[in-house]
Amino acid sequence: MQMIFSGIGGQGILLATRVIGEYALSKGLSVIGSEVHGMAQRGGSVVSHLKIGNYNSPLVMRGEADLLIAFDWHEGLRNLPFLKEEGIALLNSDKHSKVEHPTIESFIRKKRLEVYAVDGYKVALDQLKSPGVLNVVMLGKLSYLMEERFPPEELKNIIEKIVSPKFKEINLTAFDLGRKMEIREVI
């Protein structure tokens, strides 16, 4: 399985990627992925790659990803070409909820992608007053969308282990609220 996490530096993409990686490792699977550190982390576009299974290189090639999780609407649309046929995308968006461009729409249809949108900041910012937990809100929704692959209780165990104890409570709440938040298809 090949995954792309995308968003803006500072949105906590590394932690989200690590949770999934640690979960796969706990199942005895091989994991390799690529992270972004350094200058690009300062508010720039950030992509992290994760491959679970028998792979050698940490990079996902365009057109090969099974799953795209984007913490930002624009970053999500920019990275749709990473998906393979019938790939799944979970995009965070606030005001946008529909793809309103014929070329992008036809690209989604032609590749038979499943593209979903959620408003993660409604939970992280409006409800929990901590924009920093957006990553875990998104993981919550992922465990709803692909429950068999990413069982919620197991992801929560990993989150408990890797976030600092100070933020444990809020992250677990964020996960549960994320799981329940509204989700819709974009076309």
Place this chain on the structure above:
Amino acid sequence: MERLLLGNEAIARGIVESCADVVTSYPGTPSSEILPAVAKFYKEEGIDAVVEWCVNEKVAFEIAATAAFAGKRAAVSMKQVGLNVAYDPFMSVAYNDLAGGFVVISADDPGPHSSQTEQDSRFAAMMAKVPVFDPSSPQEAKKMVKFAFDFSEKYAILVMVRPGLRVCHARQNVEVEKIPSNFRSGKFVKDAERWVCLPAIRRKHHEKLNEKVKSIAKERDPFTKLENYRKSSLGVIASGVSYAIVKDMFDRYSIDLPLLKVGRVFPLDGEALSEFLSLCDEVIVFEETYPVIEMQLPDKHRVLGKWNGEVPSAGELTPEVIMGVLSKKLGLKFDADIPGYDEVLSSIGIKARKPILCPGCPHRASFFAMRKAFPKGVYPSDIGCYTLGINQKAVDSVMCMGGAVTMGSGFSVSLRDGTPIVSTIGDSTFYHMGVPGLINAVYNKHKFILFILDNSTTAMTGGQPTPETGVNLMKEGEKIDLVKLVEGCGVKFVKVVDPYDVSKTISTLKEAWDYVKREERVAVVIAKHPCKLIEGKHYDKRIYVDESLCTGCKYCLNEFVCPGLTFDEDKRKAMIDYRFCVDCGVCVQVCPVKAIKEE
């Protein structure tokens, strides 16, 4: 036990499992996470070791090298341009018959993603005539580091391991073994013929080095492997992450060309190479970033590589690039690009976001004040987060670490028309290489302002401590007083301001320039405010835009460029983006009509 480790942590694991207990570094992407991981692993096991951040790579290199003179196992890590700073001792120590194992980790940044060049450290190793290993994954990086220590001791030679960014910042399941208790005790055996780099002795040392390289080339390399053994018109040679990508592409597209994976890039495993070349008529070489393997191949006319443009000579060899080259040669159908997709994105205003200073970053305030004080100034700057002052038009030239100070001097002797010259440099960069330039500026009476942006950390690389804090990885050190240091360099005008106070910063800078003009000497202003990532606190008061006052002029957006400020195109008013705003309140001082307010 397997752990999910970052490549840099795997390298660190290799260092501690080799019992190297003098380990030094200066942070730099993509190498920064190595040293803290070394400290973490030793602390986990309660092992006392010397693990030190140093002021620069030259210093770090020399300390570790000396430990190897004294029989210890030692390692030093840095990024590729850091190796430039350590070049002098690097070239010199290559000639030494070391007493203990010594491994230099020089991390390259093909792309480049976070560097001023995408130079290839393997070339530097070749120039110094020391062996270099090029790992293709975190798992292999750990094994190579351990092997490198044994190898270094076997030949009494400095050894380089060169991970690329995609190995440093890859995360992979890595087998973790116990740390053996096989630490060497330090003992210096005096022998001037061996330890003094006297010209008369150096020629002999050089001859000995040549002998070592010759015998190494004859030794089989366990990291160099011949795969898909068969005769073929075409074969592939690859090293580093390019090898890993080639393997994935071979699997994905069922390609079964003979493949030579190179681990020891210099000197190459001569036997493996001849065998491989006897199988293939032509070979494609994938390596990052310079043609180091390619240059060592005997018959260029059989090589498809960088020299004849078959493989790109700049930028990363991504899976798309490698597959592009392979598909062309093999006549496979492959296109990673969706025609027209990027054009559509840009037509609706979606493009890659450029990096930008964090919300609440004190540098933003310093740059704003600097441009207010000298709208027509010349602004040399340096390497660090603050290079991003380019977004505020507050950075107009950057050369290398410490270059801001000496570029201030260079402009001062070249521009004689009274243009204000304000050089900006971070505190960590100032300690790294700014100090000699400042002494020189005082000595030669150069006329500019050195504006030290002191956020008390090495922020860009993840917040490593600086000498000012006295903090280090294994133990508390001594604090360095920045003001005294600047005064000690001979500077007579030194003032400290808090950049969050914009008007005070502007008036102090103007005062400094008056001093420069009057006394014809360099002046130093220190903008002191902790990095927002360290300070981390939110202020009690929320910041908001009073829509009845905002004229929609966008002055705040264009001059202050904070992720916390956005624009509501429907209302034509500025808005605070609470996803990012940390309520630092500095933009309150920026709006010309006072439309931005505290709650």
